[in-house]
Amino acid sequence: TAFAKTETVQAAIFAWLVLGERLTGLVVAGICVGVAGVLALALGGRKLSPREIATSLVQPAALCGLGTGALFSLTGVMVKRATLHLTMPDPVAEALVTLLVVLVLQTAMLGTYVAVREPKTWGRVAATWRASGQVGLLAALGSACWFTGFATAPVALVRVVGQVEVLFTLGFSRLMLREPTKSHEVLGLLLVTAGVVLALLGALG
Template sequence: MNPIWLPASLLGGLFQAWRTALQERLRAELSVSGAGLVRYLYGLPFAILFAVLWLSVRGDSVPPLTSAFLGFAVAGALTQMAGTILLIMAFGHRGFVVGTAFSKTEAIQVALVTALFLDEHLPPLAWAGILLGVAGVLTLALAGSGLTARQLGQALRQPAALCGLGAGSMFALAAIAIKFATAKLAGVDTVGSALVSLVVVMTIQSVLHLAWIVARDRGTLRAVGRSWRNSAQVGLLSALGSACWYTGFAAAPAALVRIVGQVEVIFTIGFARFYLRDTIRWHEVVGLLLVAAGVIFALLAAM
């Protein structure tokens, strides 16, 4: 594994939590679809800038975009779009922290899929980290509601849980597709393959989402244009976060990147408390400690 995966995963968690907090505030100005569009449309220019600068500094040319690469890029783009919309919908049902918490089951979903179908096995400590992390996010999501064991099954059928779990599944599939896409680019280093992949994926997402809004909801497009100051910040953080995630996927097993990336939950609680002014309760502190323990276990497994 390329050691760059670790700082990339940690920074990816920070930028994603920051971006999601800004995106949540945009919901006061934009629809769910509009809040999702700004991530791609305003993020694409920054992604192009990052790729051009990196390739120029290294003296590399743009690698050939093969049909295999484009196939995985399209798969990653579509599943990531679906995950983003589901995550924003989850916020509307139970709030910022809980919506993000349900989506964090993505880590175990990535690990299970890659172990079962891709023969990408993790050491026992990494699995322990996954279980602790999942316990942490479920504590964040469910403990404060006072659910009994019998009520737990019913809670998991509620809209927030379904949207969050669905978002986790889509993000898990996106991580795997993007990892395969970066592996199909020849003649560039790990970061270069990640940044080129990011440009292609964001281009696909921007074109598809923009076409849908032009055809179905032009009022949202005008609102996206009016919100350019806040939307540009979301775009920048989206490009930074995705660049970090893509670099991590290119450098290490996707499941390991996502386990360490659960530090996003820690940052999410921080942003919820100090930026969105949400009240933090005791069960969220417990969940936070469990997530932190899971990340530590994963780091020990990678040593």
């Protein structure tokens, strides 16, 4: 999970290679600080030496995490590239059209898989349609925000600003689930916040 959080750095690299996007030094610094904060949260307070980190990079779990981060990063880059190929006057409309196509493809592929491999799942989904519908609606709205961001700003900048989701997650867990906040979470939150602020200052400067 921790290595998957490197997606912001990977997004900057892929966006530079595929789209030619360049970032200011302040934005790059914000990305690094933000990733450090997310890693602090993901590691759960565990302390790893540089040697342990280097050794863990070749472990299957780490490779899967890095691969996950790479795929998430490439998704953002490809979404941006797809919107650039549309000729609509409004970039937000381009983002929403791209999202619609992606959702249709996802629904078709996953729906077919479930129908073939786990047909009983459809019955369980239908029985909980209210909760499922709410989750689906919120997920679609979140995706609309992501796609709009990718269409209107550099991919890596969108990714680093999007890390504020961990702030909301921990905030909701504290307020709604009464989960205590740990010291490493405070450190991670401060780093994520600092990273977002640096990235925004670099983008606006």
